[in-house]
Amino acid sequence: MTTPLRLALIQMNIEAGNPDANFAKMEAKLEAAATFEPKPDLIILPEMWNTGYALTEIVALADPDGSRTKAVISEFCRKHNVNVLAGSIAQLRGDAVTNTIHVFDRNGGIIAEYSKIHLFQLMNEHLHLEAGDAPGNFELEGTSAAAMICYDIRFPELARKLALGGAKILFVPAEWPHPRLHHWRTLLQARAIENQMYVVSCNTVGESGGANFFGHSMVIDPWGEVIAEASEEETILTAEVDLELVDEVRGRIPVFADRRPSIYE
Ligand SMILES: O=C(O)CCC(=O)C(=O)O
Numbered sequence: 001m002t003t004p005l006r007l008a009l010i011q012m013n014i015e016a017g018n019p020d021a022n023f024a025k026m027e028a029k030l031e032a033a034a035t036f037e038p039k040p041d042l043i044i045l046p047e048m049w050n051t052g053y054a055l056t057e058i059v060a061l062a063d064p065d066g067s068r069t070k071a072v073i074s075e076f077c078r079k080h081n082v083n084v085l086a087g088s089i090a091q092l093r094g095d096a097v098t099n100t101i102h103v104f105d106r107n108g109g110i111i112a113e114y115s116k117i118h119l120f121q122l123m124n125e126h127l128h129l130e131a132g133d134a135p136g137n138f139e140l141e142g143t144s145a146a147a148m149i150c151y152d153i154r155f156p157e158l159a160r161k162l163a164l165g166g167a168k169i170l171f172v173p174a175e176w177p178h179p180r181l182h183h184w185r186t187l188l189q190a191r192a193i194e195n196q197m198y199v200v201s202c203n204t205v206g207e208s209g210g211a212n213f214f215g216h217s218m219v220i221d222p223w224g225e226v227i228a229e230a231s232e233e234e235t236i237l238t239a240e241v242d243l244e245l246v247d248e249v250r251g252r253i254p255v256f257a258d259r260r261p262s263i264y265e
Contacts, residue, residue: 004240005143005169008033008040009202010087011217011230011237014175016052016209019061019068023050027072033236034080040238042140045087046204046217047150047173048099053209055128062090062097074108081106083140087173087202088116088149096130101147101173103138112138116149117158123211125151137165143243150174153187153201156194163195164256168246172201177211184216185226193224196249196256198241205234222249 010029015021026049033043050069051061063069069089077084084104091100099119103112115132119125135158136147146167152158153172162170170191176184184203192199198221205215219228219239228239250256 003244004242005042006038006040007200007219007239007241008036008043009200009217009219009230009237009239010043010045011203011205011215011235012046012049013206013234014046014049014052014204014208017054017057017061019050019063022052023068023072027076029236030073030076030084034076034082036236036238039080040082042083042085044085044171044200044202045173046202047088047175048090049087049204051090052204053123053175053211055124058090058097058128059092059095062092064092066091066100066102069102070110073102073104074110076108077104077106078108085147085171085173090129093130097128098130098132099125099149100132101136101149101171103140103147105140111140112136112147114138114147114149116152118151118155120151135161135165137162137167143168145169145171147171147173150176153191156191159191159195163197167195167197168243169198169200169241170195172199174201174203175208175211175213176203177213181214181216184214185218188218189220189224189226192220192222194255196222196253197246198222198243200239200241203230205230205232222246
């Protein structure tokens with residue numbers, strides 16, 4: 001991967017239950033991000049951007065095997081020579097729906113797939129979605145990266161597993177609503193600080209399906225400093241990250257060398 005890595009996070013409103021409208025908006029935003037100078041290396045989308053939280057109709061609305069998403073985003077990646085972490089989509093597999101991220105490389109190939117492991121009972125996800133069962137480590141142009149989705153950030157043991165699996169940058173597509181901005185910020189910063197890695201979170205914004213989402217997508221460095229943060233409007237947030245900082249921070253406070261897993265694992 002090139003250093004620095006240029007990121008573009010698409011913080012968009014999602015129309016719950018209207019995949020056609022969401023595809024049209026997502027495609028327009030991707031095209032807009034591709035015109036930025038300097039051009040992004042990786043574009044990131046929020047959680048469940050195709051359907052929003054229309055969970056009672058989710059089987060009818062979900063993308064069968066992700067085929068529509070794969071066709072549209074593969075072509076976009078090839079056309080613009082850019083990587084895309086396609087947030088997550090509601091994906092139909094057989095009779096079940098998963099909340100799944102696909103990562104596309106510059107040739108439009110799918111290099112990783114991750115399905116949300118922890119389903120959020122407060123929004124009834126457990127009644128309508130099937131949980132994933134594999135951690136989301138992947139390699140992107142030579143850099144070890146990982147993904148989790150929204151509620152997953154409340155589980156530090158998953159973030160630590162991803163870091164132990166080599167991740168230097170963690171991507172977090174989300175639909176995280178008001179009023180828990182304090183939790184969002186604190187948990188994201190904590191995952192960055194304790195694992196000494198970049199955390200890149202892309203939230204949705206505005207009213208959707210009866211809930212209000214505050215945006216505040218952010219890029220946090222391995223010291224826990226917020227280096228870019230969006231407002232509460234639709235926007236495309238850009239940031240450049242220097243992945244060498246991860247090794248520098250890990251060298252300065254050797255948390256990984258100082259672990260005592262025989263005591264607490
Ligand atoms: O954990 C939270 O407070 C929000 C989680 C959430 O909205 C989700 O996972 O979709």
